[in-house]
Amino acid sequence: MAVIEVSDLRVSYGSKEAVSGLSFETDYGQIFIVLGPNGAGKSTTIETLEGFRSPSQGKVTILGLDPKKQQRELGKLIGVMLQGGGVNPRMTPSQALTLFAGYYDNPIDPAELERTLELEHVRKTPFRRLSGGEKQRLLLALAVIGRPKVVFLDEPTSGVDPAGRIAIRELIARLRAEGVAIILTTHELGEAEKLADKLLIISQGKKVAYGDLGEIKAQHSASQITFRSADEIDPKSFEEHLNVALKRPFGNELYVVEADGSPELIANLARYLADQGIGFSDLSTSSTSLEDIYLSITSKADA
């Protein structure tokens, strides 16, 4: 059984259905990232997993338990990082970490978390006086201090500076290495690409892509090889020799081959052009970024 199992989840607010039939699962030692435009239903989905909302249909289990009905049993097994909240504005990071550590049998040492998340210089500053990024780092520290088996992180790096982002990413990577299941939402696609093992992309409450990052990239990416040549190249002969189509999208010197730039194909292509006495330059390969894939599939889903 997977750590998180969701089947045909539907969640409504009155007559409005915010989540419309999502199914997915994720496991220990995986970073599972939920992406989608504003209002897509990400928070609603995550809040249902956390036990804060009830499904109107479908089934959700975390570690085999029902997050709504077995909230108490799950309490010490999951860590939740909420956007902006949950800490007394007068409390300092040091006090909050000590307080939260007291709830658990085997917490991480607060001083260690202050060091890892670079909070030492503000450990005596009241929460309300912390900067946005410092608040985020403290909320992350509080979510993980009890060594949870499952961690929910809602936009953990939003408003955090580049050095802070690296510290947060390193902590998340460490949790994964320790076998924690991590569920994360973000609008930072570069970050999602760096961190994700598995991805769920939703739009208007429905799944539009789901799977391992590599699988999604392979399914949706349009890798290409481009080069320039002042010589005429016969597309038929090119395709016969290399088994890939040659395009000249602008009718000028730029040639495009839509295929993965494997070393073998690149070598064959260069050999073919040389054998034909065709000069070429600027040979390069490129693959689509997660951002390109995301924008393409969510705009298609919206249409």
Ligand SMILES: Nc1ncnc2c1ncn2[C@@H]1O[C@H](COP(=O)(O)OP(=O)(O)OP(=O)(O)O)[C@@H](O)[C@H]1O
């Ligand atoms: N308490 C509520 N009552 C009514 N509608 C709600 C409520 N909470 C959310 N919604 C609606 O449900 C839909 C999904 O909202 P949700 O917050 O889950 O989206 P999201 O993907 O997390 O968006 P964002 O990226 O902006 O955080 C939206 O249309 C939102 O307006």
